[in-house]
Amino acid sequence: MIKGIWWKVAGLLLILYSIIYGILVEVPVLPVIHQTIRNLFFHVPMWFAMFIMLGTSLVYSIKYLSSLKLKDDLIAAQAVNTGLFFGLLGLMTGMIWAKFTWGDFWTNDPQLNGAAVSVMAYLAYSILRGSIDEKALRARVSAVYNIFAFMLLVIFLGILPRLADSSLHPGKGGNSSTMGDLDPTMRMVFYPAAIGWILIAFWILDIRKRKRILELQQQP
Amino acid sequence: MIGEDKFLVVALVMAIIFSGLAVYLYLLDRKLSKIEKKQQELLANKQEGK
Numbered sequence: 001m002i003k004g005i006w007w008k009v010a011g012l013l014l015i016l017y018s019i020i021y022g023i024l025v026e027v028p029v030l031p032v033i034h035q036t037i038r039n040l041f042f043h044v045p046m047w048f049a050m051f052i053m054l055g056t057s058l059v060y061s062i063k064y065l066s067s068l069k070l071k072d073d074l075i076a077a078q079a080v081n082t083g084l085f086f087g088l089l090g091l092m093t094g095m096i097w098a099k100f101t102w103g104d105f106w107t108n109d110p111q112l113n114g115a116a117v118s119v120m121a122y123l124a125y126s127i128l129r130g131s132i133d134e135k136a137l138r139a140r141v142s143a144v145y146n147i148f149a150f151m152l153l154v155i156f157l158g159i160l161p162r163l164a165d166s167s168l169h170p171g172k173g174g175n176s177s178t179m180g181d182l183d184p185t186m187r188m189v190f191y192p193a194a195i196g197w198i199l200i201a202f203w204i205l206d207i208r209k210r211k212r213i214l215e216l217q218q219q220p
Numbered sequence: 221m222i223g224e225d226k227f228l229v230v231a232l233v234m235a236i237i238f239s240g241l242a243v244y245l246y247l248l249d250r251k252l253s254k255i256e257k258k259q260q261e262l263l264a265n266k267q268e269g270k
Contacts, residue, residue: 008249014241019238074228203245210252217259 002202011199012045018045028183030102039097040182041189045197046090047115051197052082052151053205054122058150061143073139076146076217078208080125082201087119102168111169114156121156122151 022041030037057079064072094112095105106112128145132138161167182190 008246015238016235018240019234020231023227023234200245203249207245207248207252210256212261214252214255 007199008203011196011203014192014196015200018189018196022189022193025185025189027186031056036097036100037186039093040186041193043090043093043097046086046093046189047157048194049197049201050083050086050090053079053086053201054150054153056205057083057146060144064139068139070134070135070139071213073143074212075205075209076143077129078212079205080122080146082205082208084119084126084202086197086201087112087115087122091115091119107168109168110164111157111161111167114161118153118156121152125149132194 018041026034027037029089044114060072060076060079063069066078098107099105100114125142125145129138131141132141132170161169
């Protein structure tokens with residue numbers, strides 16, 4: 001984990017900047033989307049943070065399988081919990097955005113359904129962990145499942161929506177990507193926002209990990 | 221102009237909410253550091269006792 005306090009402060013400042021400047025900056029006026037384009041500064045960074053957290057979890061699960069150190073399993077589990085938190089925030093911000101642009105909170109879209117399936121795959125990870133009492137067995141089974149769940153995430157969020165014939169979502173189903181056509185002024189907000197939320201995700205992971213370690217030390 | 225004022229209010233409210241969450245995270249972090257320090261002292265005392 002990263003040492004020092006600078007990265008936590010940097011994360012907070014970057015997000016504060018993205019909130020204030022993101023709401024006040026001039027955005028290109030696009031049909032249908034209009035001013036809701038500003039949600040890009042909040043919705044997409046949530047998925048970035050989730051991906052990074054679940055990727056971190058995958059790394060620690062693989063690390064656990066090679067080292068069998070329970071601390072690696074603990075970090076993997078807490079990274080999944082943090083990733084799930086950001087995934088649910090991503091779903092919520094997406095649903096609100098969809099309501100204002102597509103007219104409904106949920107549409108039968110490959111990207112939306114893929115996101116829901118991926119989040120459910122990781123909820124299943126948490127349930128799986130909760131169902132096994134023996135520590136070493138729980139760690140080994142959940143580490144293996146975590147590798148499988150990450151593959152599902154890549155397939156359902158990264159591959160299948162791109163192969164779909166039709167999708168309302170930008171960048172999917174043959175639509176142009178919002179990221180590729182992003183206005184330079186919006187890039188000045190979007191990238192700091194993404195980096196800021198990723199740093200905050202690591203801070204939350206750090207807090208969760210330390211809290212869990214303390215709880216385990218208190219146990220007889 | 222009225223629209224611009226509304227943007228400012230939204231930015232301000234969001235910044236205040238986020239600042240609240242940031243303070244909560246910071247306090248949680250500080251509290252954990254204190255407990256960790258105490259825990260380490262306890263462990264050190266135990267080892268000295270042995």
